[in-house]
Amino acid sequence: MPSSQHIDLTLIKGYLEALDLAVIxxxxxxxxxxxxxxxxxxNSAVVDDDQKSWQEQCHKMKGAAASAGLSQVxxxxxxxxxxxxxxETKNQHxxxxxxxxxxxxAEFQQWLAEQ
Incomplete structure (x- = not known):
């Protein structure tokens, strides 16, 4: 299997050892x-120019991405x-x-389809 660009295959394969594919x-x-x-x-934090909300929401999504094995995200x-x-710069980000x-x-879905 080729190496992954976006997902942490080590983490996800570890999940696969412990969990059913349907659970993943x-x-x-x-x-x-x-x-x-x-x-x-x-997006709302950007529109409202709310730095605190920006940080809170990025932090929440950061944890979710890590748990899901989406390493680049x-x-x-x-x-x-x-x-x-x-x-404006935050909007570009x-x-x-x-x-x-x-x-x-998409890469995670492709990986799942190949299992």
């Missing part, structure tokens, strides 16, 4: 739902969580985060 699929489905909510909340959020840039999140989810 449910975990990913839950992450997809939650990340959509986090992204909306992060997690790494991006480590940086974004501490960002104090202006709203948010767009990049959305794309990265979509790519990671």
């Amino acid at each position: 699929q449910q975990m990913l489905d839950l992450y997809i739902q939650q990340s959509a909510l986090y992204l909306l909340a992060i 997690h790494q991006k959020l480590i940086v974004l969580e501490k960002s104090t840039e202006d709203s 948010l767009q990049a985060l959305r794309l990265l999140n979509q790519q990671a989810i």
Whole structure:
């Protein structure tokens, strides 16, 4: 199997040893739902120019991404969580985060389909 660009295969394979594939699929489905909510909340923080909310929402999504094994999303959020840039720059970061999140989810779904 080729190495993963977006997901932590060591973590996910560890889950697979302990959990049924259907449970891992449910975990990913839950992450997809939650990340959509986090992204909306992060967007609201940008619109409202609310630094505290920005940090809180990035922090929450960072934890969820780590638990789901989405390593690049997690790494991006480590940086974004501490960002104090202006709203326009944060909006650009948010767009990049959305794309990265979509790519990671797609890669995880592809991995699941191959199991």
